[in-house]
Amino acid sequence: MSNTQTHFPADARAYRPRGAAERLFYCRDREVLIDGPAGTGKTRACLEKVHLLAQEIPKLRALLVRKTRTSMTQSVLVTFEEKVLPAGSHLSKGPQRWYRHSYRYPNGAEVVTGGLDNVERIMSSEYDIIVVFEATEITENDWEMLLTRLRNHVLPFQQQIADCNPSHPRHWLIERARQKKMTRLPSRHEDNPSLTSEYLEGLAQLSGHRRSRLFEGVWAAAEGLVYPAWESAFRDHFDPSAGRLTGGIDFGWTNPFAALGGVYFAAGGSAGTIYVWYERYRTKTLLRDHAAALPADHLWEADPSAPQQIAELRRAGHRVRPAANDIVIGINAINARIEDGTLLISRRCRALAAEMSAYQYGPDGASEQPLDEFNHACDALRYLVMGIDRGRVAAGRIAQEPLK
Ligand SMILES: Nc1ncnc2c1ncn2[C@@H]1O[C@H](COP(=O)(O)OP(=O)(O)OP(=O)(O)O)[C@@H](O)[C@H]1O
Ligand SMILES: [Mg+2]
DSSP, X not given: OTTGXXXXXXXXXXXXXXXXXXXXXXXXXXXXXXXXXXXXXXXXXXXXXXXXXXXXXXTOEEEEEESSHHHHHHTHHHHIIIIISOTTOGGGOXXXXXXXXXXXXXXXXXXXXEEGGGHHHHHTSOOSEEEEETGGGSOHHHHHHHHXXXXXXXXXXXXXXXXXXXXXXXXXXXXXXXXXXXXXXXXXXXXXTTOOHHHHHHHHTOOHHXXXXXXXXXXXXOTTBSSTTGGGGEEXXXXXXXXXXXXXXXXXXXXXXXXXXXXXXXXXXXXXXXXXXXXXXXXXXXXXXXXXXXXXXOEEEEOTTOHHHXXXXXXXTOEEEEOOOOHHHHHHHHHHHHHHTOEEEETTOHHHHHHHTTXXXXXXXXXXXXXXXXXXXXXXXXXXXXXXXXXXXXXXXSOSSOOO
């Protein structure tokens, strides 16, 4: 787009891209990451580029997408209709924003909007340009699936853009950029002339990783999390061909009962790999019903403080033994495995993911023990992993000191 500068409208919504936004306008690379702290103008830049292309290229097809359709309506489309489309544009007439699925331009171009919660609708079509907003919310699998839809070929280049604030430093998006599969355009507050000092002061007052990410724009780990790199353990697919069936159980009634099942695959003399894919997580359910639902043939490692429940599961035909329950050692074993990639967890284990993202140490840092919350599936995981690693701990191969 060599002549973009001449096309910016001269009305009150006049827009001139700066910094990363300007680079985005000229960039033709297939995969692009525009990331940065809050309010740098990333979303506006993506929308302006799409609108400009849609005006200029007849029959262009663009997709604006987020994890869910609802989040899209509440955020991105507000900016699109109120800031990017010309005031009173016929494009935003017709159905209310809530029901709108696309914007049709007079030249036959179409800007489709949606959420990955309705993936069939999105995937049934092809596009020249796709923008994923808050892209840290989607999985790499989602991203690659969207890439397969990038083949309308009306535009001479086909492009998929990820727009986001930074997340943790091992997030797949920043890894993908490091691997040079994506062109990274880091955006800065200087790129947005409309920012006020009040807004920036507000961001500066955030603390910890939120400040690092939203004020400084750094891909920073959340401090205080027990499993800081937890997301890197999660996978969409894996296919353990063989191994020993294993599981962990944390009992509960008003707190959830949590059971995780998986397979341990020992490779030579190494630590082997643990794959976790089964999750059961519910409150106020009789142990009898859990026993009937749990998959057979696993060796379950269960909360050792509940011998009666262990006995009941055994009477129901399950193999169950009291788990090793040293919290610090168990946490270290899990972190060591997350670090070296020998603990892989299916994204179907949603409760476990939610807990791992929240399980944390107290604010004072005084205790080696995490806070006693978000630890039901996390405890089941610890029991499961220690069922396999307790031999290695005894042999001194896992540090008994907490990881710093
Ligand atoms: N170059 C610009 N000129 C004028 N206003 C701008 C410009 N860039 C962005 N803005 C305005 O600044 C506000 C914030 O922009 P935008 O929502 O694009 O930021 P963002 O980087 O996506 O923020 P977040 O990180 O919170 O998602 C919007 O109202 C937008 O219209
Ligand atoms: Mg944004």
